Each structure stands twice: as structure tokens, then as C-alpha cells.
Amino acid sequence: MELGGAAGALGPSGPLLVCLCFGTLAAQAADTCPEVKLVGLEGSDKLSILRGCPGLPGAPGLKGETGAAGLKGERGLPGVPGKAGPAGPKGSTGAQGEKGARGEKVLRVTKSRTRVSTHKTPSHALTTSTKCAGWGQAYPKRPQDFPRPEALMVESDGPGGADPQCREPQSPGEAAGESGQLHSCATGPRTCTELLTRGHFLSGWHTIYLPDCRPLTVLCDMDTDGGGWTVFQRRKDGSVDFFRTWTAYKQGFGSQLGEFWLGNDNIHALTAQGTSELRVDLMDFEGNHRFAKYQSFRMADEAEKYKLVLGAFVEGNAGDSLTDHGNHFFSTKDRDNDESPSNCAAQFQGAWWYHSCHSSNLNGRYLRGPHTSYANGINWKSWGRYNYSYKVSEMKLRLT
Numbered sequence: 451m452e453l454g455g456a457a458g459a460l461g462p463s464g465p466l467l468v469c470l471c472f473g474t475l476a477a478q479a480a481d482t483c484p485e486v487k488l489v490g491l492e493g494s495d496k497l498s499i500l501r502g503c504p505g506l507p508g509a510p511g512l513k514g515e516t517g518a519a520g521l522k523g524e525r526g527l528p529g530v531p532g533k534a535g536p537a538g539p540k541g542s543t544g545a546q547g548e549k550g551a552r553g554e555k556v557l558r559v560t561k562s563r564t565r566v567s568t569h570k571t572p573s574h575a576l577t578t579s580t581k582c583a584g585w586g587q588a589y590p591k592r593p594q595d596f597p598r599p600e601a602l603m604v605e606s607d608g609p610g611g612a613d614p615q616c617r618e619p620q621s622p623g624e625a626a627g628e629s630g631q632l633h634s635c636a637t638g639p640r641t642c643t644e645l646l647t648r649g650h651f652l653s654g655w656h657t658i659y660l661p662d663c664r665p666l667t668v669l670c671d672m673d674t675d676g677g678g679w680t681v682f683q684r685r686k687d688g689s690v691d692f693f694r695t696w697t698a699y700k701q702g703f704g705s706q707l708g709e710f711w712l713g714n715d716n717i718h719a720l721t722a723q724g725t726s727e728l729r730v731d732l733m734d735f736e737g738n739h740r741f742a743k744y745q746s747f748r749m750a751d752e753a754e755k756y757k758l759v760l761g762a763f764v765e766g767n768a769g770d771s772l773t774d775h776g777n778h779f780f781s782t783k784d785r786d787n788d789e790s791p792s793n794c795a796a797q798f799q800g801a802w803w804y805h806s807c808h809s810s811n812l813n814g815r816y817l818r819g820p821h822t823s824y825a826n827g828i829n830w831k832s833w834g835r836y837n838y839s840y841k842v843s844e845m846k847l848r849l850t
């Protein structure tokens with residue numbers, strides 16, 4: 451009331467003074483109380499102030515309940531390895547094992563011998579060798595109980611080497627076949643193409659079986675032109691003399707490791723089992739490679755002087771230098787079957803299906819590139835004429 455009376459006595463300037471006074475009061479209240487509220491004049495001249503002071507702080511609340519367990523942490527890095535402990539005591543000797551079953555070796559040999567003696571041909575898979583001249587390394591002997599009858603000896607100086615007792619060793623599992631057992635004529639591969647279909651994708655020497663069941667070890671070219679080719683002639687470094695006799699060409703000569711002629715009887719047998727195509731691959735000393743391919747190729751038997759029966763030239767960037775040799779006989783320096791008054795084989799130092807005389811001479815001398823002598827090198831007339839002797843020559847056939 452006193453305040454209201456005072457405000458009324460103050461006249462028009464009263465509310466201003468009240469406001470100033472309130473500002474002072476509010477400032478004082480803020481020193482002791484955290485909150486002072488000014489509500490307002492509520493439609494009159496009376497200032498209404500709600501004022502209060504906070505009580506004393508209450509007692510601390512109760513402790514909260516224990517929280518849920520945390521997740522497991524990640525595994526740490528491995529510690530440093532500990533030191534090795536002392537050696538343990540030595541164990542006692544175990545009990546003796548049971549005696550093994552008797553092996554089948556005798557049975558296998560009997561089969562092979564039967565096969566060999568029946569056909570009177572050497573078995574490449576059963577040869578033994580110790581140290582053979584030519585490649586100068588010893589091959590592992592077969593087991594001591596393995597018989598070595600004369601029937602199993604190699605009789606010719608074929609691709610295995612000049613020593614009649616020396617043949618190339620069979621690589622493990624080769625002569626014995628993929629399953630580790632000796633192949634028989636019934637189950638063995640007949641051609642390089644068949645070997646390719648059986649999963650032999652790398653070129654190399656394999657034993658195949660001819661139609662008369664005779665085993666023959668041949669070089670299979672699994673890489674060139676679809677693979678499956680049986681290579682029957684190879685020149686590569688001049689390491690083998692190709693100026694040889696009728697008998698040598700009949701039987702074959704050279705080395706599986708390098709140069710060879712597979713043998714006219716073998717080539718005849720290979721080409722007698724069906725139609726074969728022929729491929730000639732040549733490489734010069736600059737590394738250029740060319741080839742010639744023929745639709746069919748057959749070599750007659752010895753009674754027909756190993757006559758060349760050749761089909762059409764199919765393709766090849768080496769050109770055709772063989773067609774004119776078709777239907778001509780094979781000649782060697784000691785067997786002149788050509789149509790020339792002279793001896794072509796002796797004159798051009800090779801062995802070929804000479805007429806009078808040749809447009810190719812792949813069994814000629816290894817003259818290493820250009821040569822001044824005439825037509826006595828490894829010549830292929832349509833590529834290099836008669837004065838270039840190729841570095842590599844390969845002749846190969848494939849059943850079609």
C-alpha cells in the first residue's frame with residue numbers, strides 16, 4: 451500500500467522511478483537468489499514480483515545399478531616364440547611289419563617277351579643301358595632281376611644311337627604308360643594324335659604301337675599346327691652324318707636328343723595304317739621359319755624301293771619343292787634308283803626320292819646357310835634355291 455500510495459503521489463513521473471527502484475531490487479535479489487521473476491503490472495499500476503530463493507541442496511541420489519558387461523576385445527598380435535624345450539627320450543623299436551605280396555614283374559616280362567618274340571622286333575621299352583657313346587652319360591640300370599634276353603636287345607643303329615645296345619632312356623612313366631603299367635598293343639596309343647587326346651600336350655618321345663603291335667618310339671610334335679605330328683626327319687645342328695647307306699636309311703639313325711631319320715621301314719609302317727598328311731618345317735640361320743604342307747603322304751615298302759606317294763600341295767610359305775619327287779624311288783649313295791645317268795645321291799650327298807636329280811634335298815649335307823657348292827646342302831628350291839642350307843629341317847606326318 452505504501453508503495454502504491456507513493457506511486458500515486460509521484461504523479462506522471464512515478465512509473466519511471468518505480469522501474470529504477472525495481473532494477474535496484476532485482477540486482478540485489480540476484481546476489482542471494484538464483485532467480486527473480488518479473489510477472490508484470492497485470493493491468494494496474496501495481497507491480498507484481500514473484501520472488502523466491504532456492505532451498506538447500508538435497509541429499510545425493512542412490513548409486514545406479516551395475517551396467518551390462520562390455521563386448522570382447524579383438525585378438526592381439528602373437529607373442530614372441532618361446533625357446534625350444536630339451537629333447538625327449540628316444541623311442542623303442544617298433545614291431546616288424548608283415549611280409550609284402552609277391553610282385554608282378556615276372557608276369558609282365560613274360561608278356562613283353564611274348565610280344566617281342568612273336569614279331570621278332572626290338573622292344574624299346576625294355577632295353578637296358580649302362581654308358582652309351584654319343585651323349586656321354588650313364589643311364590640308370592633296370593633292376594638286377596630284370597632279364598636281358600637277346601630278343602630284347604636293340605638290333606639297329608636307329609634314332610637311339612649307333613651303338614646297337616644303346617637306346618635313349620625312357621622317361622619315367624612313358625614306356626610304362628600313364629597309369630604306371632606297361633601298355634599292351636590293345637591299350638597303347640597308336641599315334642601321336644591319340645597321345646594328344648590322352649593328355650600329352652608337350653612334344654617329346656613316346657612309344658606308340660603300329661598295326662602289327664610292334665612298339666615304336668617316336669618324336670611327337672604336340673605344338674605345331676594343332677599338334678599330333680610324328681616327326682620322322684630332323685636336322686638342327688649338323689651333329690649327325692646323313693650321308694649314309696641304304697641299310698642305314700632302312701633302319702633309321704641318329705639321336706633322340708638331336709638329329710635323326712626314323713627309318714624307311716618305320717616310315718612305311720606309319721604311313722601304311724591310313725592316310726597321312728605331310729608337313730615340312732624349315733628355319734634359316736636368321737630365325738625365319740617357313741613350311742610346306744601336303745594333303746597326303748605315303749612311303750611304299752622296300753620291295754617298291756620306298757617310293758614316294760604324295761598328295762597335293764596344300765599350303766605353305768616355303769613353296770612346293772617336293773611334288774616333282776612323287777612316284778619316284780628312294781636312292782642312297784649305294785643304291786641308285788634315280789632316273790639320272792649319274793648317281794644323284796652320291797652327287798648331291800644325300801638320300802632322297804631323286805629323279806634327275808632334285809628340287810629338294812633335306813637329307814643333304816649340313817652346310818650352315820649360304821654355300822658356293824651346288825645343290826648338296828639341306829636345300830628347298832622354292833625357298834633358298836640350291837645355295838642355301840637350312841639350319842632346321844623337320845618332316846612330320848599325321849593321320850587324317
Ligand SMILES: [Ca+2]
Pocket residue numbers: 786787788789790791792793794
Ligand atoms: Ca642314276
